[in-house]
Amino acid sequence: QYLNEYVQQGVLVKVKSRPVYFLHAQSLEERFDKSLPSNVFEDIKGLQNALLGIPSNHDFGRLFGHDGSLSSCVEQCKSAVAYPSDGLPILLNGEPGVGKSLIARLMYEYGVNNGYLPQTAPFVTLNCSEFSNNPELMATNLFGHVKGAYTGAVADREGFVQAASGGMLETGQ
Secondary structure, three states: OHHHHHHHHOOEEEEOOOOOEEEEHHHHHHHHOOOOOOOEEOOHHHHHHHHHOOOOOOOOOOOOOOOOOOHHHHHHHHHHHHOOOOOOOOOOOOOOOOOHHHHHHHHHHHHHHOOOOOOOOOEEEEEHHHHOOOHHHHHHHHHOEOOOOOOOOOOOEOOHHHHOOOOEEEEEO
16 A cells, blocks of 8 residues: 555556566666656566657557557457467457457567567468368368378478467458
């Protein structure tokens, strides 16, 4: 309670990660010669970005409503990407044209820009509607196959899941 009162007074900076950190605001600002825009941050990366002058929502800034009606969705997406150790699988569901692919791309950019994904991490897109009449072909494309697995499989082929390993796989309708 007392620490939170110091945060409200501007004496301390609070990082709401687990564990929660409280840091002396004036010491941080003097050490980095930077005035902090806020004294409450969601995670250490947010505090680092503020000290380095990187805007807090730069990755999701292209998404209309990222700081309003979609702010809770954006926070969930950030949490899924940042979840230790390799993030969480996520399913984006909605009508065509509402921005699912955009959100997937922004999550990928957030992961790369904040160090949760390597700079060389792949972003693989698969259009599932191409396989709507042939689920076996869909499975082959997702998981790959070995030479001779079926008629026409003349060579080993890596699937989209393997190609996206260490990065993100986006599947669309």
